[in-house]
Amino acid sequence: MSATHTFSSLVPDVILDAVESTGLWSDSRIYPLNSYENRVYQVGIEDSSPVIAKFYRPERWTEAQIREEHDTLLALQEQGVPVVAPLAFEGKTLFLHNDIYFALSAKLTGQHPEADNLDQLYQLGERMGQLHHAMPTPFTHRISVSPLEQIEQAGAQILAGEHLPQRLKTDYQKQISRLHEMSAAQLNVYWPTELRAVHGDSHRSNLMLHNEEFHLLDFDDCQNGVAVQDLWLHLTQTENPRQQLSEMIEGYETYLPFDTRELGLIDVFKSARIVNYAAWLQQRWNDPAFVKAFPWFTSEEYWINHLNELKSCELEWGNMSR
Known part of the structure; x- marks a missing residue:
């Protein structure tokens, strides 16, 4: 079945x-x-x-x-x-x-975090530090993150599928290869020797302010990874994210020291997430719920914008950790 x-x-x-x-x-x-x-x-x-x-x-x-x-x-x-x-x-x-x-x-009721709210970013960092402190050992059965493999596999899946317009495939292949090359260089310098248990998908919708404290929701993607995975999704300023990062790291270090070398991995995770999102939609396209919720996925406009987003990742490379 x-x-x-x-x-x-x-x-x-x-x-x-x-x-x-x-x-x-x-x-x-x-x-x-x-x-x-x-x-x-x-x-x-x-x-x-x-x-x-x-x-x-x-x-x-x-x-x-x-x-x-x-x-x-x-x-x-x-x-x-x-x-x-x-x-x-x-x-x-x-x-x-x-x-x-x-x-x-x-059932839990409340509000999701506000984008750009520095006080809440401090609280989010604090919550992630508390989470990582309470999960000191890696998972036994859950997956371990591999962003380079994710970029490679997701890119290959998209290129082998039927949704990416034929005229964009050569350009897309070049862009995936370029991001793969840049990511490999970053991972070679900044990848830690050990992974830790992390939430793995801590975007705004997976946190809720309830009774004046943030609660963590949906651990469906919990995995072995790095601390910055649970922080970078809350960055909304690509030009100058330092203040946002500073607030989150300060909150995080209420519980644990944060290795700032991991900031050099943010661009890798961002690139992997963008490619994976498109591959995920393609992989689930036989599910009627996806066809209904994402009708634009099969349009040429979507794929042009997706390719441009990947190109912008290359242009912005390094902004997150400066």
């Missing part, structure tokens, strides 16, 4: 049956939340607060990888790190229904 067909089976009755298999009793209210890689719903519970039901995309993570994510979240919660951990029922947090793994968590 394909992942697309499996997700298409998530009709309301199936979602409710899955939630109620944990022992909860639903009031039949279901509200889909923004999530494309997985499927996430708010489900009402009789005489109680609603829960968030997350259905994992089949064949993306192994059971061991998901369980390690859950165990990490429960350990972080026990240490007082503000995270949204999975709910346990009879000691279990991961469940299987209709061949799809799912988990439940409490």
